Amino acid sequence: MTGHVDSEVSPLRTVLLHRPGPELARLTPRNNDSLLFDAIPWVGRAQEEHDAFAAALRGRGVEVLYLGQLLAETLAVPEARALLTADVLDTPRLGDTLRERVAAHLADLGPPELARVLMAGLAHEEVKPGPGRPGGLVYQLMDSHDFVIDPLPNLLFTRDSSVWISDRVAVTSLAMPARRRETTLTGAIYRHHPRFAGTELLYTPELEHVEGGDVLLLAPGILAVGVGERTTPAGAERLARRVFAAGLAHTILAVPIAQERATMHLDTVCTMVDVDAVVMYPNVADTLRAYLVTAGPDGAPEAAGPQPFLAAAAAAMGIDRLRVIDTGLDPVTAEREQWDDGNNTLALAPRLCVAYERNVETNAQLERAGIEVIAISGSELGSGRGGPRCMSCPISRTPLDATG
Numbered sequence: 001m002t003g004h005v006d007s008e009v010s011p012l013r014t015v016l017l018h019r020p021g022p023e024l025a026r027l028t029p030r031n032n033d034s035l036l037f038d039a040i041p042w043v044g045r046a047q048e049e050h051d052a053f054a055a056a057l058r059g060r061g062v063e064v065l066y067l068g069q070l071l072a073e074t075l076a077v078p079e080a081r082a083l084l085t086a087d088v089l090d091t092p093r094l095g096d097t098l099r100e101r102v103a104a105h106l107a108d109l110g111p112p113e114l115a116r117v118l119m120a121g122l123a124h125e126e127v128k129p130g131p132g133r134p135g136g137l138v139y140q141l142m143d144s145h146d147f148v149i150d151p152l153p154n155l156l157f158t159r160d161s162s163v164w165i166s167d168r169v170a171v172t173s174l175a176m177p178a179r180r181r182e183t184t185l186t187g188a189i190y191r192h193h194p195r196f197a198g199t200e201l202l203y204t205p206e207l208e209h210v211e212g213g214d215v216l217l218l219a220p221g222i223l224a225v226g227v228g229e230r231t232t233p234a235g236a237e238r239l240a241r242r243v244f245a246a247g248l249a250h251t252i253l254a255v256p257i258a259q260e261r262a263t264m265h266l267d268t269v270c271t272m273v274d275v276d277a278v279v280m281y282p283n284v285a286d287t288l289r290a291y292l293v294t295a296g297p298d299g300a301p302e303a304a305g306p307q308p309f310l311a312a313a314a315a316a317m318g319i320d321r322l323r324v325i326d327t328g329l330d331p332v333t334a335e336r337e338q339w340d341d342g343n344n345t346l347a348l349a350p351r352l353c354v355a356y357e358r359n360v361e362t363n364a365q366l367e368r369a370g371i372e373v374i375a376i377s378g379s380e381l382g383s384g385r386g387g388p389r390c391m392s393c394p395i396s397r398t399p400l401d402a403t404g
């Protein structure tokens with residue numbers, strides 16, 4: 001079995017991360033908004049912070065896989081290389097002459113260099129036309145800093161571009177144009193990397209929008225799916241249909257969330273830290289609603305509700321109540337710490353999570369509630385608006401009933 005994840009808090013065995021690299025160096029004050037960053041990160045410090053995050057995971061026995069390395073290995077497979085190369089060339093923006101020129105440039109690259117270009121993009125000034133290698137009109141009219149291939153700085157947030165549900169992986173359908181190409185990379189890795197041979201894809205990028213940050217595995221067979229800026233109602237329905245057809249879950253809570261940047265995914269307001277506990281933004285705890293989605297007689301998803309999210313989740317999970325640990329004590333602190341991903345914890349096991357150290361109040365609340373917090377710094381990493389959960393895609397967790 002290549003991967004298996006049955007809940008948010010089962011002991012984490014293998015995780016997919018992306019060590020940020022030259023794609024972050026592409027961010028400027030002119031493009032950071034469209035590339036979904038709120039500031040210009042200091043790349044070297046972001047890498048140090050990320051290395052510390054990875055070390056903290058390894059220190060707890062977690063196997064860390066890196067997307068960049070898997071991609072380079074995947075590009076050694078001719079079919080994957082052909083597919084990913086064709087994908088970046090397939091844009092009307094290039095025109096025929098420049099397309100041929102860029103194709104020749106990419107053909108000269110070995111797998112690690114090509115992986116780097118697919119992640120960091122390619123700027124006009126990095127494509128050198130020459131005798132017999134013209135750039136053409138398009139090349140001449142471009143600014144030297146324009147991108148011939150757009151960079152993918154949000155690869156850092158591996159949570160969103162794929163999500164494992166039981167032993168299948170959903171390669172998601174990302175909503176924002178700046179992120180769409182990410183899933184061509186994750187899709188190629190899962191299809192062609194030998195490590196994932198035999199893995200069945202539960203979802204593919206051409207389907208309705210679903211992002212991994214919206215998918216919470218509340219317990220085996222029970223999912224919560226945020227519906228908002230990134231995951232559409234149609235995406236939630238399609239995922240439900242596929243999950244039911246594959247027998248991976250029997251209940252899905254579809255949870256509408258405000259279509260705002262601060263709440264772009266469900267995991268920005270709520271993550272699980274124990275089998276019966278969440279850390280949650282208090283400003284939404286009482287207002288969040290859920291539609292209960294189950295399979296009708298013909299297998300098609302049927303929705304009932306809405307009802308209060310916390311009560312619906314507890315009922316679906318067969319527990320009296322879902323304990324709620326607040327982000328901060330007062331509304332202003334809560335708002336600040338929610339913005340800085342205080343709710344976005346990564347559970348390594350029940351009552352053990354990774355969180356940004358800056359969210360002092362929230363982390364103290366977690367500790368008071370008996371949750372051990374491994375605090376990491378994220379001053380640079382957080383500039384893309386994502387915390388430890390966003391930066392990690394669990395591939396394998398030990399099922400809770402196997403842990404004794």
Ligand SMILES: NC(=O)NCCC[C@H](N)C(=O)O
Pocket residue numbers: 035036037154157159160176179212213214264265267268384385386387389390
């Ligand atoms: N699950 C998450 O909340 N991921 C964070 C994604 C941040 C990224 N800059 C984005 O806007 O998509």
